[in-house]
Amino acid sequence: MEITQNIPFNKPYLTGKETNYIKDAVSTGKISGNGKYTKLCQDYFENKYNFKKCLLTTSCTDALEMAAILAEIKEGDEVIAPSFTFVSTAIAFIRQGANIIFADSYPNNPNIDASKIEALITTKTKAIVPVHYAGIACDMDKIMELANKYNLLVIEDAAQAIDSFYISKDGTKRALGSIGHMAAFSFHETKNVISGEGGMLVVNDNKFEKRSEIIWEKGTNRAEFFRGEVNKYGWVDTGSSFLPSDIIAAFLFAQLENLEDIQAKRAQHWNYYHKLLLPLHENGTISLPNINDYASNNAHMFYIVCNNLEERQALIEKLKANQVLAVFHYLSLHKSTFYQKRYYGETLSNSDHFSDSLLRLPLFYELTEENVAFITNIIIEFYKK
Amino acid sequence: MEITQNIPFNKPYLTGKETNYIKDAVSTGKISGNGKYTKLCQDYFENKYNFKKCLLTTSCTDALEMAAILAEIKEGDEVIAPSFTFVSTAIAFIRQGANIIFADSYPNNPNIDASKIEALITTKTKAIVPVHYAGIACDMDKIMELANKYNLLVIEDAAQAIDSFYISKDGTKRALGSIGHMAAFSFHETKNVISGEGGMLVVNDNKFEKRSEIIWEKGTNRAEFFRGEVNKYGWVDTGSSFLPSDIIAAFLFAQLENLEDIQAKRAQHWNYYHKLLLPLHENGTISLPNINDYASNNAHMFYIVCNNLEERQALIEKLKANQVLAVFHYLSLHKSTFYQKRYYGETLSNSDHFSDSLLRLPLFYELTEENVAFITNIIIEFYKK
Numbered sequence: 001m002e003i004t005q006n007i008p009f010n011k012p013y014l015t016g017k018e019t020n021y022i023k024d025a026v027s028t029g030k031i032s033g034n035g036k037y038t039k040l041c042q043d044y045f046e047n048k049y050n051f052k053k054c055l056l057t058t059s060c061t062d063a064l065e066m067a068a069i070l071a072e073i074k075e076g077d078e079v080i081a082p083s084f085t086f087v088s089t090a091i092a093f094i095r096q097g098a099n100i101i102f103a104d105s106y107p108n109n110p111n112i113d114a115s116k117i118e119a120l121i122t123t124k125t126k127a128i129v130p131v132h133y134a135g136i137a138c139d140m141d142k143i144m145e146l147a148n149k150y151n152l153l154v155i156e157d158a159a160q161a162i163d164s165f166y167i168s169k170d171g172t173k174r175a176l177g178s179i180g181h182m183a184a185f186s187f188h189e190t191k192n193v194i195s196g197e198g199g200m201l202v203v204n205d206n207k208f209e210k211r212s213e214i215i216w217e218k219g220t221n222r223a224e225f226f227r228g229e230v231n232k233y234g235w236v237d238t239g240s241s242f243l244p245s246d247i248i249a250a251f252l253f254a255q256l257e258n259l260e261d262i263q264a265k266r267a268q269h270w271n272y273y274h275k276l277l278l279p280l281h282e283n284g285t286i287s288l289p290n291i292n293d294y295a296s297n298n299a300h301m302f303y304i305v306c307n308n309l310e311e312r313q314a315l316i317e318k319l320k321a322n323q324v325l326a327v328f329h330y331l332s333l334h335k336s337t338f339y340q341k342r343y344y345g346e347t348l349s350n351s352d353h354f355s356d357s358l359l360r361l362p363l364f365y366e367l368t369e370e371n372v373a374f375i376t377n378i379i380i381e382f383y384k385k
Numbered sequence: 386m387e388i389t390q391n392i393p394f395n396k397p398y399l400t401g402k403e404t405n406y407i408k409d410a411v412s413t414g415k416i417s418g419n420g421k422y423t424k425l426c427q428d429y430f431e432n433k434y435n436f437k438k439c440l441l442t443t444s445c446t447d448a449l450e451m452a453a454i455l456a457e458i459k460e461g462d463e464v465i466a467p468s469f470t471f472v473s474t475a476i477a478f479i480r481q482g483a484n485i486i487f488a489d490s491y492p493n494n495p496n497i498d499a500s501k502i503e504a505l506i507t508t509k510t511k512a513i514v515p516v517h518y519a520g521i522a523c524d525m526d527k528i529m530e531l532a533n534k535y536n537l538l539v540i541e542d543a544a545q546a547i548d549s550f551y552i553s554k555d556g557t558k559r560a561l562g563s564i565g566h567m568a569a570f571s572f573h574e575t576k577n578v579i580s581g582e583g584g585m586l587v588v589n590d591n592k593f594e595k596r597s598e599i600i601w602e603k604g605t606n607r608a609e610f611f612r613g614e615v616n617k618y619g620w621v622d623t624g625s626s627f628l629p630s631d632i633i634a635a636f637l638f639a640q641l642e643n644l645e646d647i648q649a650k651r652a653q654h655w656n657y658y659h660k661l662l663l664p665l666h667e668n669g670t671i672s673l674p675n676i677n678d679y680a681s682n683n684a685h686m687f688y689i690v691c692n693n694l695e696e697r698q699a700l701i702e703k704l705k706a707n708q709v710l711a712v713f714h715y716l717s718l719h720k721s722t723f724y725q726k727r728y729y730g731e732t733l734s735n736s737d738h739f740s741d742s743l744l745r746l747p748l749f750y751e752l753t754e755e756n757v758a759f760i761t762n763i764i765i766e767f768y769k770k
Contacts, residue, residue: 014411019404031397031581032574058443058582061603061626087603087620094623095480189417189630196416196630197443218446218472219723235472235721238479241446245574245581247636336620338604 005374009325012189012196013365015258021250033243034223037250044256045200049163049175051183053203055216056249057242060159060186060199064092064129066242067155067182067201069215070208071127073098080120081129081157082112083332084351089131089157090333101125102334102343105133105350108290110358113350114139117146120345127153132161132176135192135300136291140166140179154180158202161185162192163263164298173296181205192262192300193255195248215239262365266299269367273302276376280304285383302361303329304379309356316359318382324375325362331355390759394710397574397581398750400643406635418628419608422635429641430585434548434560436568438588440601441634442627445544445571445584449477449514451627452540452567452586454600455593456512458483465505466514466542467497468717469736474516474542475718486510487719487728490735493675495519495743498735499527505730506531512538517546517561520577520685521676525551525564539565543587546570547577548648549683558681566590577647577685578640580633600624647750651684654752658687661761665689670768687746688714689764694741701744703767709760710747716740 021037028036033056042054057063073079075097081089083102090100101120106113110133117128128147130138140156147154158164161176162185168174177183182205187198203212213223219239224230255262274288281288287305291297306312312328319326332351334343361375410416418441427439442448458464460482466474468487475485486505491498495518502513513532515523525541532539543549546561547570553559562568567590572583588597598608604624609615640647659673666673672690676682691697697713704711717736719728746760 008414011414012411012416014408018411019407022404022407023399025581026397026399026403029393029396030574031579033582058447058629059626062443065625087605088626090620091604091624095625189415194416196410196632197418197626197628198630219476220472234716235475235718235723237723239476240450240480241444241473241582243582244443245583245633247581247632248630251632331619333620338620338622 005371006323007325007362007367007371007375009327009360009362010190011364011366012194013262015254017254017257018251021254022247025246025250031246033245034217035246035249037246037253038243040253041249041256044253045202050178051175051202051204052206053209053212055201055203055212055242056244057199057201058244059197060184060188061088061092062242063184063199063201064088064155064157065095065240066212066215067184068093068096068098069238070182070212071153071155073126076124077126078122078124079127079129080117080125082131082351083334083348084110084133084330084354085131085157085333086159086330087333089129090339093129098126099342100333100339102345102348104348105354107350108287109136109292110134110354111136111138114142117143121146121150121152125150125152127155129155129157131157131159132164134289134303135161135164135176135298136289137164137166137176137295139292139294141168141294144179153182156180156183158183159186160191160300162298163259165296167294167296177202178204182208187252192266192298193252193259195244195252195255198244198248198252211237216242263299265365266363267297269363269372270297270299270302272369272372273361273376276373277304277379280380280383299363302363304359304361305354306357306359312357312359315379315382319375319378322378324378327360329354329358329360390756391708392710392747392752392756392760394712394745394747395575396749396751397579398647400639402639402642403636406639407632410631410635416631418630420631420634422631422638423628425638426634426641429638430587435563436560436587436589437591438594438597440586440588440597440627441629442584442586443629444582445569445573446473446477447627448569448584448586449473449540449542450480450625451597451600452569453478453481453483454623455567455597456538456540458511461509462511463507463509464512464514465502465510467516467736468719468733469495469518469715469739470516470542470718471544471715472718474514475724478514483511484727485718485724487730487733489733490739492735493672494521494677495739496521496523499524502528502531506535506537510535510537512540514540514542516542516544517549519674519688520546520549520683521674522549522551522561522680524677524679526553526679529564538567541565541568543568544571545576545685547683548644550681552679552681562587563589567593572637577651577683578637578644580629580637580640583629583633583637596622601627648684650750651748654748654757655682655684655687657754657757658746658761661758662689662764665765665768684748687748689744689746690739691742691744697742697744700764700767704760704763707763709763712745714739714743714745
């Protein structure tokens with residue numbers, strides 16, 4: 001019997017067709033942005049998830065920047081976001097001059113606590129950015145209700161939320177990313193479907209549709225020109241080069257063709273982790289992910305919540321000694337070097353708790369049942385002490 | 386004898402190893418940014434061209450945005466750039482709030498006329514952005530002298546200028562991109578070496594070095610962390626996700642390994658065009674590219690300058706009727722829909738002339754001598770009328 005298994009935290013999965021599609025992209029004579037595979041990917045998402053308009057980007061950060069530009073965020077505007085999130089959720093809006101008003105997480109779920117948002121809304125508030133942590137839905141009915149009441153935009157940070165859903169009280173199931181005015185996805189190598197670096201902007205509100213293409217194409221109306229809608233193209237607006245190479249899209253398309261297989265495999269790993277660790281959750285030793293009635297689970301991430309920082313660090317060390325790489329996640333953004341001097345809000349104790357205590361376990365396609373059993377055994381042994 | 390040859394304007398060239406390297410990148414378990422091939426590409430450039438520090442980016446636009454952030458360009462600052470350039474030269478600085486002060490081209494060369502710059506410098510001027518059009522050097526000694534005199538930054542837009550050089554009066558040969566405080570390159574599919582979309586920031590002034598890595602990595606000090614220079618990483622600055630996927634870097638590295646072959650082939654096409662069209666230049670019918678004593682030629686582009694817009698349009702049509710795709714290039718940015726309402730400067734007649742009259746001929750690796758002869762024959766016939 002082997003003692004260690006040398007299990008990485010993540011391993012990018014190749015479906016096998018990625019390089020064929022890249023070769024095909026090159027054979028079309030066009031590997032810059034907005035090529036054959038970019039269109040195939042965008043169509044796939046629009047058709048499958050009821051996203052109004054999709055534009056591939058070079059990263060989720062860039063998709064959020066596009067959303068910030070389209071939302072016309074200006075110096076001094078306020079944007080409400082959770083503190084327990086990746087830095088991109090904030091910097092995309094900070095580049096436009098916004099102040100980020102950080103909200104706390106739920107006690108039992110890292111998502112933004114929807115009941116805490118209303119108190120943070122001021123006359124300067126322009127947008128709410130809910131982050132669907134681990135692909136588990138935020139309370140979107142509540143958030144959209146607030147947005148309507150105060151005339152705010154909702155930009156879903158759906159970086160981890162591909163193929164995940166929100167279930168309304170009446171049973172209606174809507175894909176995450178299809179609910180807010182805009183949404184941003186990531187295809188970073190740690191996500192369910194990947195292209196190394198990569199992202200996508202979803203535009204659900206028609207009023208941003210035309211401008212989104214222009215911002216995407218360096219402030220030019222080139223996309224309209226190529227569809228024959230205008231007879232010359234030029235510089236008409238601000239923008240950047242937000243388009244990825246069609247090489248990236250070709251890689252991603254091979255992944256999308258295998259999405260169901262990938263999702264089934266990840267769900268299998270997730271469920272096995274859950275089954276093996278449930279006793280520790282039930283006896284109060286650790287906490288497992290809490291999935292509300294309104295949320296589906298896309299098996300993006302399996303995490304446990306330890307009791308404190310020291311315990312988590314000791315567990316990371318123990319796993320590492322067994323050649324298993326488990327990692328902590330975000331540090332509360334309001335306490336970062338960059339933002340703490342600008343932060344005058346309340347203590348965000350739930351966010352801080354997840355910063356200290358949340359531990360992500362390896363989860364990737366090629367993980368085996370044996371790997372999961374091996375990892376959970378180490379955790380169970382650790383807590384026997 | 387075939388009558389038409391169906392010659393595209395550009396055809397991306399595959400050296401053959403691109404997909405092998407992409408597969409290898411996947412096998413490393415890391416295809417996100419700053420991986421094995423990113424480092425290989427950056428090292429290649431630093432060693433070969435005496436660039437102090439190189440950072441691959443998702444586009445040349447993004448490299449220019451990084452330069453604008455590092456230069457701390459703020460609302461109301463002025464940046465001097467040619468009007469005859471791609472929109473990215475301007476929007477990267479406009480996103481930071483700058484006003485672009487457009488300068489005219491030389492009468493016989495689309496590059497910024499260095500003798501026109503000093504009159505445009507004000508107390509608000511922060512940077513000069515010379516664009517090495519067609520890979521042909523701007524007058525860098527003159528531009529650096531002005532920058533020193535007025536304490537300005539020089540950011541070379543070297544999008545088209547890979548493997549091209551500036552030759553000082555004393556004979557010293559320096560790579561374009563190694564002279565200014567910073568420089569930006571493009572690996573868009575139309576360039577000499579490509580990755581579909583892609584770019585690179587070069588930082589030559591040490592004072593920007595440390596911050597450049599942070600801006601690149603979403604405002605975090607992750608790069609330092611991975612080198613073991615700090616023991617945890619976090620959010621310390623503004624920034625964005627400027628890194629390309631290592632898939633893109635793997636593709637690019639295969640191209641770089643074949644740079645000499647690619648450059649030799651392009652030079653052969655360029656020289657053959659020049660030889661066959663020289664009589665038309667010498668008898669004053671059209672103008673061919675003017676390469677100053679201080680410039681080398683990287684064979685990025687072969688263009689001719691017609692006498693006016695109508696003549697150029699007729700020639701484009703004639704070439705198109707023979708299934709040859711030749712294209713015009715930039716429209717003066719100061720006359721764009723976006724900028725004309727903000728422009729109060731002088732008439733830029735040389736820039737406007739190149740907008741109306743410059744015509745780019747097909748130039749790519751797989752072009753043949755027969756193709757070049759066929760194309761030049763059409764042009765010679767056109768001017769016989």
